[in-house]
Amino acid sequence: MDVNMTRIRPYGDTLDDGYMQLSFTLPVPLCAEARKAAEILAEKMGLEDVKVVYAHSIADSFSFFVVYGRCIHSVDMTAIEIPKVDADFMSYEEINKFIENRIGRRIVVVAACTGTDAHTVGIDAIINMKGYRGEYGLERYPWFTAYNLGSQVPNEDLLAKAIQVNADAILVSQVVTQKNIHIDNLTHLAELVEAEGIRDRVLLIMGGPRISHELAIELGYDAGFGPGTLPSHVGSFIAQALAQSIRNRREQAREVYPCQTNP
Amino acid sequence: MDVNMTRIRPYGDTLDDGYMQLSFTLPVPLCAEARKAAEILAEKMGLEDVKVVYAHSIADSFSFFVVYGRCIHSVDMTAIEIPKVDADFMSYEEINKFIENRIGRRIVVVAACTGTDAHTVGIDAIINMKGYRGEYGLERYPWFTAYNLGSQVPNEDLLAKAIQVNADAILVSQVVTQKNIHIDNLTHLAELVEAEGIRDRVLLIMGGPRISHELAIELGYDAGFGPGTLPSHVGSFIAQALAQSIRNRREQAREVYPCQTNP
Amino acid sequence: MMRLDIDMTLVDRARCAAKRIADGIQPIIDAYTTTSIERCVLRLLGVNGVDENDVPLPNIIVDQALAAGLLEDGIAYWLGSAMLHEGVSLPEITAKLSSEKVSLDEVHPFDHETVRRAIWHEATRVCSYIKGRRLERERLITGVNSSVPPYLYVIVATGNIYEDVIQAKAAAKCGADIIAVIRSTGQSLLDYVPYGPTTEGFGGTYATQANFRIMREALDEVSRECGRYIRLVNYCSGLCMPEIAAMGALERLDMMLNDAMYGILFRNINMQRTFIDQHFSRMINAYAGVVINTGEDNYLTTADAYEEAHTVLASQVINEALAQRSGLRAEQIGLGHAYEMNPHMQDGFLYELAQAEMARTIFPEAPLKYMPPTKHMTGNIFKGHLMDAMFNLAGVISGQTIQLLGILTEHVHTPHLQDRYLAIENAKYIMNNARHLREEITYRKGGIMEKRANEVLAKATSMLEQVAEISLMSAIEEGMFASVKRERTGGRGLDGVIRKSERYYNPFPEIFMKELTSSDFQPVLWGDEVKG
């Protein structure tokens, strides 16, 4: 199959046929015009050969449609550059060894599911002993000290705890995304951290089913972890980022006061 | 619910939120860039707040996606004008009475599923005694004489039969639509009828699951019938269209030879 | 004939342990009241509305009383005294109190009998109103068409009550029997009930009395259109459990999510507060002819459904024992359970079905509420739709009463209109297509399913006996439920728990329990099932 990576199109049963499936509801009673409207809408989206294969009236005032068509758009895969979590993923043992060798002290993290969000399963999967999919959580790592504050924690409390235990990383989980409540909440936390003046001392990490690393960078976080994240992914990142930032700080220090650090 | 008919948008759970669901496959291995490509594609189609909620690798070289997003396009329902089959739908009894009174002779129709298409269930539903969904087919109508030639009938044979029995209407069914084979076949039949010089003497009617009246008009047919068609729909149309065309011919005749017909 | 051969001696032992467990916490329930109970008393006595800062009047008055150290006597006692003191009617005195024209600590405490006489009339009046609403429901369900169980239960959760109404009506027209309006995230932690119609919630719509009324009216309308009675559900849980019970009773809600331990385990609400609140709130529900739904399904969202199935059963038996003490009839106790086994498990369907049959066998009269797959739902809506179908099949085979429909977009968003339509279509298709499969099949003696059911039962029984031994509160402290540990004095709301004084007065338990324990109390719950 000879795929042109500069113009990727959907694949139905033949390369570049562009086939895709849509379903949606229009707030109008079902009639020939409504069907046509569904077709026109799909055309506006850039579908050709539009087939409204199913139309069903919902409660007399809505119409549900299943539509197939061939998408004229294509995507240049070669031009896609997305920020990726900058870490080599290591195993439990490797991470602990790495911290022992490169950092030489236990890494302290605080974690919570903040705001009104009460979904702890995700953050628990990363932090708690028990872990996730057969992997231990950070609590179990000898070279991590992890505080899991649980759910519905106000951002302020999370931050206070971080300061109190002198945390290296703040881990925040957001699951509820209705009306983008997670964005508000995550932005708020970043602002608090900034205001407290500790942003350069702490790794700010977000996670959740609708979280991407891209979003994290956008909101000024250091990393974002989405669905399927394992504790070791997070552990690897924290360890390496911390080692890096310690090195950076050392170098910065060297630049500013060259004679002090280099006697 | 205050729906603005000039700008209808999909409805998720709030008027005009624009929510729709997409699924498609990209011919690339699953990776972060592929996910992003899916997102970009959806954006190109005019979706906002795009969420790639599922991504699954198919056989290592394809990626399947389920995507939700909010469509920015809208459709002006008030501007939609679509050709509709021009007939008042009548019942079995009404149709027979109508023909008796207005035409005064049995209407002759020939029907077939032409080309290589062997799907007869649809045309049988319209023509055969047994009918469809509790309605009799045209064979059963005392005021119709119907010839059902069955499946995989060459267009030429259908036309020959129509001429032989002096048919009032030719009914053609097309079910297989792969590579638009139905369009080719239907166009071919229309050309044959035209070439034979009998186009003004015969109603040309198409039907099938992917047929619309709009398509019929486009291809120069008199009517097109899609999924869910009942025999009485077709019977009503034929009877009324025939009555109309007889009237037209009479009037034309009157215009050309006014004294002959109006002694 | 039992469908699954279950060891009934174990069932008896389990129930016996549950009785001991309930006995163990009864002293606390008897000795304490809570701010929420007292606010509820105010609501029942007609106190409603908010002040200029949107603070609900029941909160203003109860907070006053609490600050003044008077709440131990019961707000009714002081309300009565204030009425007598000021010589005005109940509406007048509450107006004065909430506008702080009268302060409770200036009120002269009247003797118990006098106060009782002053309040009793008002209390019985609201009770007969509530009873009237119950009878209204009975009238509405008698004679009209009714679906055959499993009843189809769907949720609406737009955050906006008016949009919810659109969704709910559409769902009813598609075939839903029961509509639940999901609450906004975080409402359960509010120590007051928001007021008025609301249009801004996250993941749900605030439970307010106005919202209850708006939705009830809409559903009454669509009930008439559909010729079926459409039931309304809300959440009677969180820090305002009793108040919401009262609101629901007043607005003719038909079901309430109401669990004896949910708030403790999943919202970190103080356990004493919760046990006390649930007892009173359940009396109200019982009296209003409401079917409660317990929340055992939640255990399986954090714990593994195969490993921890016995905790669900143990909790059901406890919920049952506690509910009975509030006067709820077996037919009103909609015990919750859930279809949450990992879908990739070989024979997972057999285990699920075994557990569903087990619940049905152990609680033959309960309108069991069966929760759909949620935890293992992913963004693969197609696979999710299938999991929901298997759940629907398990529901109809095992004869569940209330089927909370799974939604193919469970992982994605609160249900869109089309998601709910597809969910209802799914249930109707499966349940009709396999309607009498239940009567057609029997399970192998000593088979996988029978073994599984008895194994879960045995584990639950021994767990219950252990809990009975150490007391429920200690068991929760040890994390025996949902692997969550809570402390007796931890969590939210302990500050709202007040030891009753000698002269504590609350007119309602007496009124309610009198009716609930009479043999006349036979609320009609499910209509005639004029089968289609």
Add this chain to the structure above:
Amino acid sequence: MMRLDIDMTLVDRARCAAKRIADGIQPIIDAYTTTSIERCVLRLLGVNGVDENDVPLPNIIVDQALAAGLLEDGIAYWLGSAMLHEGVSLPEITAKLSSEKVSLDEVHPFDHETVRRAIWHEATRVCSYIKGRRLERERLITGVNSSVPPYLYVIVATGNIYEDVIQAKAAAKCGADIIAVIRSTGQSLLDYVPYGPTTEGFGGTYATQANFRIMREALDEVSRECGRYIRLVNYCSGLCMPEIAAMGALERLDMMLNDAMYGILFRNINMQRTFIDQHFSRMINAYAGVVINTGEDNYLTTADAYEEAHTVLASQVINEALAQRSGLRAEQIGLGHAYEMNPHMQDGFLYELAQAEMARTIFPEAPLKYMPPTKHMTGNIFKGHLMDAMFNLAGVISGQTIQLLGILTEHVHTPHLQDRYLAIENAKYIMNNARHLREEITYRKGGIMEKRANEVLAKATSMLEQVAEISLMSAIEEGMFASVKRERTGGRGLDGVIRKSERYYNPFPEIFMKELTSSDFQPVLWGDEVKG
């Protein structure tokens, strides 16, 4: 133990009637040959390729013989004579014949024994090649992992063999066990087999020997990758039934759609032509270790699945009787049936399951092929996916062998890559999740299901006895199958039916039947089922 209590005396009566039915048409099979059989003989003897007008060489030679009135002696007879006449080898003579350098009517007819000696060697050589391919399959399936039945069967149908390869490999990697390459519309009516790789078909891809080879190689490759043997299926039906059987045998296809009556009823192919062709083609299939799949499912695409279920069973018994006469072992006769009940029917699932169990009980050794819902599939892909799930459930409960997976877009288009992935996911989920449900449940004695199965059986038996009475050909003339009436001398292809002369010669039936009737003939068909 029988899962459904079925009246076995009726089953015996049905089989007895089928034997009489088969006896009734045997004389025609014995007395005639067809152009397609003769072309097939040529193919087996190594004649392949096309002329400059793309006319296949077997057609050129057979048409010559037919025109010259020589076909009644069998093409092998004249080929042998021509070899002897020209004194050249088989490849040389066929080259000369097809380039019309030699004309058959100029050939001197040699005596039977001489011809026989000339041809025999070539004939046995190709037979051992075919046998070699069978043994190759046996080697490939022995020891490697194998899925547990029901085996997952999916179709590819892009029209382009190279695109089909992509689809087929992807499907195998998703978990498919069996891949069928659907033919282009109309191929069954072609009186020749197209040649070479093809990339232009409608609703399917042309069956050509090159396409068979390309796909077989691709599947062998993916089999190695997956560590499972992936089976290949094509259509051995239409006017070229015997030729396709030969092509499949040469290219190691594993299964063939091959029905004794399908072409008559659904393609209006002449019935005599069909009965003669199917007999010879089935010998080839038998010898090649191919599992045939009969086409009874097709009845239910035009007739109602509830009303006409007995015609499916009647046809299965006839197909079985005829297949046995071609030397097919019971394990090679993949009788077809289908899940086509109206999904809106109450208890429709029970009837479907009853019929599936009935088929399983009546044909315990047959690798039953279970066809998915197609007729009632609409553009509602979500509902369709559920119907397919219920079908998968019925398949695993009733223990079908070959499960042709339903595709959610059945109403829309031939399957897209993702549709097939979803179909396989559906089957894997359902069959794993309910894997041993079959062993766990028993059906009620005298219940809906048992009654249904026996009712269908009784109707089928009486139909078969009636058919036996009037003869199969008359029964078809009367429209007793699929409500389709066909005349004995109607339909396509009668002109290709030729009465054999005294000196008719075809070496293959003798070779095949000798092996097929020997007790050594024990083809390994399904591998070791090293269960996962």
